[in-house]
Amino acid sequence: MYTSIIFSTIFIFFCINNVLTIHCPKSSAKWCQNKEIAQICGVTEQCKKFVWKIHDGNDKVNFTLYYETLCPDCRYFMTTQFSKTYQTIPNIINITIVPYGNAHETYDPTTKLYQFVCQHGADECLGNLIHTCVLNFYPTIEQYMPFVNCTESTSGDVKTVATQCAEKTKIDFNKIDACTKSTLGNQLQHMYAVQTESLQPPHKYVPWITVNGKHTEEMQQEAERNLIKLICKFYKGPNPPAECKKYL
Template identity: 65%
Template sequence: MYVSFILSTILFFYISGGLAVNCPKSSANWCDNKDIAQACGVIDQCNKYVWNIHAADDRVNLTVYYETLCPDCRDFIKTQVWNAYQSILSIVNISFVPYGNAREVYRPETQLYQFYCQHGSDECYGNLIHTCVIHLYPNTTAHLPFIYCTESTDGDIETVATQCAEKTSIDFNKVNSCVQSRLGNQLQHLYANQTDSLQPPHQYVPWITINGEHTEEMEQAAEKDLIGVICKSYKGSNPPAQCTKNL
C-alpha cells in the first residue's frame, strides 16, 4: 500500500554560535552553505551532488539515474552495478538518484510535492524509500546492499523493503518516518531537480554519467561492461586486478 505523506510542518534547525539557522522551505536553497545544509539534514547530499566534494584521489564518479520498478534499471543494478561494487569499489564513487521518468507537481495547499511515476504509485513509494535510505545511510557500503536487495526481489514494495532492511542492517522504522515526513518529500524534490537538470537531458533509464558526463556510446558500453567503462576512465595508479584483466 502506498504510504501517504504526513501533512505536518517539520522545522529543522541548527544552533551555531547561539543563533538558530532555519531550514528554508524551498529545497533550492538547502545547499547555499554548510550551516543551512546541516539545519536541513542534507549535508551529505550537498557534498555529493552539489558541492561535488570528493576525497582527494583519482576515483571515477559514477552516478546512476533510475526508478525502482523499471525492469532495465533493476537488471543494470543487480548485475553491472553490483559487480562493480564488489570488485572495483576502491576506484569508484557510486551515487544513486532514484527518480527516473517521474514528474512532480507542487501543491501550495500542502506545501508539498506530489509525484507521478512511470510505473504507478508503488514506484513513487519505492523511489521515496530509496531516497530516505540514501539520506539516512549515506555511505555506499551501507545503502547499496539494500538497493541491490530490493531491486533483486519481486513482491509488495513495503514487504520487500522491510525484509531487505533486516538483511542489510537498515532500521526501517527510521526510513518509514523519513518517507512520511516533509523532509522525505523535499529530498525527493532534490532528486527531481537533479534529474531534470541533466545535460544532455535524460531520455530513458537507467541513465548514467561518468564524472558528470554522458554519451550514448558510454551508456551502451556500460550496460554491457560497466567495470570496463570505469576502468577505462580511471587515471590513477595501481588499478585493481579486475581492471588489469580488461587491458
C-alpha cells in the same frame, strides 16, 4: 556528478521567545547554500554528493546512476553490471545513485508539498521515496548498497519487500517509513527531481548513467555490456587494479 544548479539564498531567521534561531528553508534549492544550513536540514551528505565539488585527490572515477525502483531494465542493470562493478573495483569508483527516473513532479501550494507521478505507478513512487530516505539516513555506500540491492532483486509488495530487506541489512525501517511520510522525505525527493531534470544532455530513459559528469550513447551501451571495462578505461590513477589491466 555535480549539477550546474546555482544556489542563491540567505539564512532564514525566526525570533521565538526573544531567541534568534535558524530554521531549515522550505525550498530544497536553498539547503546547500552552506554547511550550516545543510546540517540544520539534515542533508549534509546529499549536498556533498550533488552540489559541493569535493576533490579527494584519489583519481577515482565518478559514476552516477539515475534510476527508478520498479523499472525492469534498471533492476537488471543494478543487480548485474552495477552490483558486480561495486564488488569488483570499489577502490577506483565513487558511486552516486539517484532514485527518480522518469517521474514527474508538481507543486501543491495548498499543502506546500510536491506531488509525484511515476512511470510504474504509485508503488514505484513509494519505492523511490523509500530509497531516497535510506540514502539520507544511511549515506555511505557500505550502508545503503545491501538494502538497495536487496530491494531491486526482490519482487513483491514494495513496503513488505522494503521491510524485509531493512531487517536483513540493519536498516531501521521505522525511521525510513516515517521519513516517507514527512516533509523532509518530500523535499529530498524533490532534490533528486531537480538533479535529474538538470541533466545535460537531458535523460531519455532509465537506467541512465554519467561518468565524471558526462553521458554519451556509446558510454551508456558499454556500461550495459561491461561496466567494469568502462570504469577501468576512465581510471587515470596509479596502480590500476588487476581486474582493469586487461582493458588498459
